Amino acid sequence: MKVVIIVPTYNEKGNIERLIPILEEKIFPVIKNHKMHVLVVDDNSPDGTADEVKKLMKKWDNISLSIGEKRGLGAAYVRGMNYATTEMGAEVMFEMDADLSHEPKKIPEFLEKIDEGYDLVIGTRYSGGGSIPHNWGLHRKLFSIFGNLLVRTILTRFWIHDWTGGFRALRKEVFLKEKAELTAFRGYTFQVSFLHKAIRDGFKITEVPIHFTDRTLGRSKIAPREYIADLLKYILKARFFEILYSPFFKYAITGFFGYLINAISLEVFKGYFGLHSGAAGALGAELAIIWNFTLNNFWAFSRYKITATQKIPLKFFQFNLVSFGSVLIIGGVITVGTALFGDTRFVRQLFLIAAIGFFVIPYSYSMYNIFIWKRWHISFLSRLQELVG
Ligand SMILES: Nc1nc2c(ncn2[C@@H]2O[C@H](COP(=O)(O)OP(=O)(O)OP(=O)(O)O)[C@@H](O)[C@H]2O)c(=O)[nH]1
Ligand SMILES: [Mg+2]
Structure with a gap:
């Protein structure tokens, strides 16, 4: 199958020049049964991320670049998935951070699950041996753990352990089905809403445990207050209507x-x-x-x-x-x-x-x-x- 690894970037020059060679030289060669591609979705990063990607595109011909306006992570993914399905003929897509927090060596494990027939594979930090960084401060750990627990409890879907993570693989059918409803969520709430809708529509979903490593280069793009407000608004509203229509x-x-x-x-x-x-x-x-x-x-x-x-x-x-x-x-x-x-x-x-x-x-x-x-x-x-x- 044609697989596109979608990597959204905003000021990730130093990271993307490390990530792409790892994918091309270490990971793709061991995947024999799929055609592997990379799509970088950059929002006009001032640090010149796109120029760096253009250089890498001269070395490898399976890299694409989509440049657009900065409208948040969810919007970047929707743009990327649209591009991957219409322009690149993607059958399977990955969501992956540029900052090496997501271990590239896990990619084959996600693909095995796709080969087994799953539609959506979620990288989980909270079950089966997955983990969050030990060097995270206490508030960051608590924020992450309780955020997830809150989503699981309010949405009452306990068998999914990691709702907010962004290391996932999905068949194009999942995106095409949910596309129309995704554009409303710009930020990180995108991850929660996308997964929630995929569960609602009965897609086959499974988890793969991952170790999340802290970024060593560049800065985090999370805006915690905006994120929490957006997330709460989404889960409470979604649950309310679920009960109303239940x-x-x-x-x-x-x-x-x-x-x-x-x-x-x-x-x-x-x-x-x-x-x-x-x-x-x-x-x-x-x-x-x-x-x-x-x-x-x-x-x-x-x-x-x-x-x-x-x-x-x-x-x-x-x-x-x-x-x-x-x-x-x-x-x-x-x-x-x-x-x-x-x-x-x-x-x-x-x-x-x-x-x-x-x-x-x-x-x-x-x-x-x-x-x-x-x-x-x-x-x-x-x-x-x-x-x-
Ligand atoms: N194109 C685009 N990419 C974004 C945007 N916001 C975040 N990203 C990218 O999304 C990925 C995840 O963002 P991070 O800031 O690393 O978020 P995080 O991993 O939850 O936070 P840290 O652990 O602090 O790194 C990175 O590759 C970012 O460059 C955006 O508005 N547009
Ligand atoms: Mg990160």
Whole structure:
């Protein structure tokens, strides 16, 4: 495959003149099954980085250079990946820092993972023997460790250990798919958002442990305050919308209206049609069940919706069985509650809420996911497959 190592640079003259010869002389010759190229993405560095690259281009013909305006790391990568895919025919791309913090000798290991079929390979400093520099000051270490932990916790994707690092390999398909959404993130938040979107879209992702070495030449381009503000804004917003659009949230809204349908129709059947309270309640419950089944099928679990007409009656019957389980739970909890604390309206309503919150929601939501729409079944199996092979 055609592989392009994309190296963004801003004032990295001294580093790029060391990195490129290492790639060309030590690393590329040992990679036999891929065509290796380098693309330097420079933003008009005042120190003459681009001129240095032009000199190196005379020596090796697999080096390209893209020069543009300085608009941050994310923008540089988007420009570079656009160039690599359209002008260079890249099938696989690497993200790599110019300052030798990323060990070139790790490149073949990333490519092995690509050869195994992964779409995105993440260099990780936080698992499997990877590391951050020992000579980093305490604040820098804490900043790095807690920054990552914060992202993992808020985005609740714990199996990825390094979100903010910039040593990665990806198939061009990942970039092409996410491209339209990437341009909004200019700085280092680019790394987090890119990875987050790739996970969302189901790309096959794995990690390779790396040792991150401190730069010995030139200066860091991180602007910590801007970085933290940008990053927090991204992860909080992304998580908020994830919850808002999640099946669970839709299931909860559906259930809430289901409850209202049950309560209102109980009164209507009893008041207007003179039905016995029990019968009116049961009829209301069945109306709510029909509502819940329909909305969950076409909205909350729409990605797994059941459409085959011969399957719907069976699923609807199973759904009724699950709902009957909820009825038994509510009946049981209220019986116990009123026996212990007295049969007052307050106790009944309190135990109804407790029954729904503590038992009915976890019970019915898992039943829907496991048995009715089989959503967890699918993701659980693929997760297991990833672990085993
Ligand atoms: N083209 C371009 N490259 C950038 C920009 N900002 C950073 N870079 C490059 O991105 C890579 C990573 O930047 P660094 O400043 O080394 O960031 P870091 O590695 O997180 O920080 P240090 O550990 O202090 O080096 C380097 O190769 C930089 O030259 C930018 O705005 N444009
Ligand atoms: Mg660096």
